[in-house]
Amino acid sequence: MTSTDLVPVNGRAAAVRRRRRAEPDIVSPTGERISASAARKLTNAVPRSSRNARASRWRSYALWCATYDWAEVEPNAVLSYLSDLGDRGHPANSIEAHFSTLRAMRAIQGEPLSDKEIKARQLVIRHRAGEEADDPLVEPGPLQADAVDLDELRLMVRTLDRTTVRGKRDAAVLLIAWWMAARASEPDRLNLRDAKITTVQIEDENGRKTAHQALIIKIRRSKADQAARGQEVRILAPADQELCPIHALRAWLHVLADDGQLTPGPLLRRIDRHGNIGAKAAGRPLKDDRRRGGITADTVNDIIKAAARAAQLTPTPSPEERAAARARQEAFAAADAARTAEEANAVLKAWRTARRAARTTVRRITGHSFRRGWIQQALAVGNPPETVALHSRHSLRSTAFDAYRREKVPWNQNPTRFLGLAA
Secondary structure, eight states: OOGGGGSOGGGOOOOOOOOOOSSOOEEOTTSOEEOHHHHHHHHHTSOHHHHHHHHHHHHHHHHHHHHTTOOTTSTTHHHHHHHHHHHTTOOHHHHHHHHHHHHHHHHHTTOOOOHHHHHHHHHHHHHHHHHHHHOTTSOSSOOOOOOOOHHHHHHHHTTSOTTSHHHHHHHHHHHHHHHTTOOTTTGGGOBGGGEEEEEEEEEOTTSOEEEEEEEEEEEOOBTTBTTOOOEEEEEEOOSOGGGOHHHHHHHHHHHHHHTTOOSSSBSSBOBOTTOOBGGGSOSOOOSSGGGTTBOOHHHHHHHHHHHHHHTTSSOOOOHHHHTHHHHHHHHHHHHHHOSSHHHHHHHHHHHHHHHHHHHTTSOOOOTHHHHHHHHHHHHHTTOOHHHHHHHTTOOTTOHHHHHHSOOOOOGGGOGGGGGSOOO
């Protein structure tokens, strides 16, 4: 067919056969039309956890507006809501997250916030940050997971029975996650072919080359790589076999091979209480059939937390911690019974302050503890920050990477040591 075949004869328009879509088009709040397929892709381009958080923040705002007789698009409604969040004891960084979501949602609805509101919100958040800094009951700033160093990783690994199927899987999860400085959402998304064991030649200071085993992990996409360009993490096998991710991975691959599951699909697979692996295991299947039988980010988190408790790095829940759920219910019930909004906010603020103070007294180990621990340990032994950031998939300009760097003077170089008064 040539281009002339597309020219209508005698100037008449060619007949067009209209097709009906199985899914109707979607009309946006501003009246614009978009196909259901395009809308779905725009939605799914945002990670599910982010979508859920944004939806939760908007529901909270909408409920507040209905409770206090504000229109959602009314001027200063968002500003007043943010102020109430501070009065209820929400930290400044949480209020900032709410603002970002509400600002975006208002823009989507064709009712963007005014420049005056945007500037005023800085003062509201700054006021709340000052309150946090002046409160002697709480530690200011966001609550962060504590780092897990190499010695603590060893203690966690030793709690596993590595002769069992579950122990071999969990050892692979712990060791791969720590050595790759993983986000909790990264190990669960690895496919079988994303982890490659190889041998590399390393040249020493005398020019001699020595063969070393290495692990190359392909991360197809992640929180910092939404465009799915892909990133590689390269890990040299440590001399200590107990802490070697390659040794743990081989043991897990043997399990899959023995079960006839050395097949394309998730690398790390779920195990039920009967010892069934992957798609054979009982439980709720994942929504994505391509991940059928795989573990989730929650599984990674649970494995890390369970190992930390077993290694006594974190305490088992105390009676006070078990009472936290009851305290929450009591606080919200008291807030509902309060006569004024100010009384209700004071009740919730007192509860949140007490909860935050209690949480800062115990160690917190989560899926992010491994990422923090590897980065801090790699920096502590003298690795250049740019090399560490490359391994952890950070930009050197990243504020998140700065938060991992502990810019503290070593005790043996502390300037007060040279005043002649130190013991």
